[in-house]
Amino acid sequence: MYLDDITLNFIQPCTTDSLRIRIKAILSRDISKVFPYLNTHLKNGIYNKNANTFTFNKEHKIITIYSDNVAIAKLLNETDAFETLDYLKDIINEVDSKRDEIEPSYEMIKLPSPLELYTYLPKLNCKKCGHPTCLAFATKVLNGQEKVKKCLHLYEKHNKENYEEVENMILLLGYEI
Numbered sequence: 001m002y003l004d005d006i007t008l009n010f011i012q013p014c015t016t017d018s019l020r021i022r023i024k025a026i027l028s029r030d031i032s033k034v035f036p037y038l039n040t041h042l043k044n045g046i047y048n049k050n051a052n053t054f055t056f057n058k059e060h061k062i063i064t065i066y067s068d069n070v071a072i073a074k075l076l077n078e079t080d081a082f083e084t085l086d087y088l089k090d091i092i093n094e095v096d097s098k099r100d101e102i103e104p105s106y107e108m109i110k111l112p113s114p115l116e117l118y119t120y121l122p123k124l125n126c127k128k129c130g131h132p133t134c135l136a137f138a139t140k141v142l143n144g145q146e147k148v149k150k151c152l153h154l155y156e157k158h159n160k161e162n163y164e165e166v167e168n169m170i171l172l173l174g175y176e177i
């Protein structure tokens with residue numbers, strides 16, 4: 001078997017939805033060479049070559065696979081977590097076993113632009129995040145050079161829908177919140 005185990009090692013409430021949980025788990029080996037095959041097989045995934053991650057949605061969940069670990073957000077409960085880890089192990093092993101039949105794809109689907117991310121930011125240009133404008137901040141966040149949590153205004157209660165959109169965008173790019 002290509003991937004023997006996935007071991008859960010972190011479990012916490014989601015940052016934007018305390019009724020859901022997020023987890024991290026360790027893979028028993030580096031699986032990054034399978035990413036281009038997963039990219040072909042799972043049509044809705046994002047292969048981020050620069051970050052060496054593969055991210056995809058499964059129902060309501062956002063799954064980000066790193067070379068030797070995985071982060072999953074928006075799980076319903078621990079049962080959902082274990083079932084999703086089992087699913088993940090199965091799909092990785094299935095895709096690896098079919099590598100001779102699958103044409104690997106190194107393409108990334110279109111990434112969100114800084115302007116798209118900017119539309120969800122507070123647009124105050126207050127500089128509290130350490131950047132001169134919200135657009136400059138959005139550019140850094142999309143490049144993985146800045147954490148979105150640095151914008152404290154985004155996490156104010158009245159911005160709930162916006163920060164959920166932003167966090168989904170960040171998670172799908174394979175970055176941590």
Ligand code: SF4
Pocket residue numbers: 121122123124125126127128129130131132133134137150151152153154
């Ligand atoms: S802290 Fe937020 S609102 Fe202020 S400039 Fe940075 S991104 Fe814009």
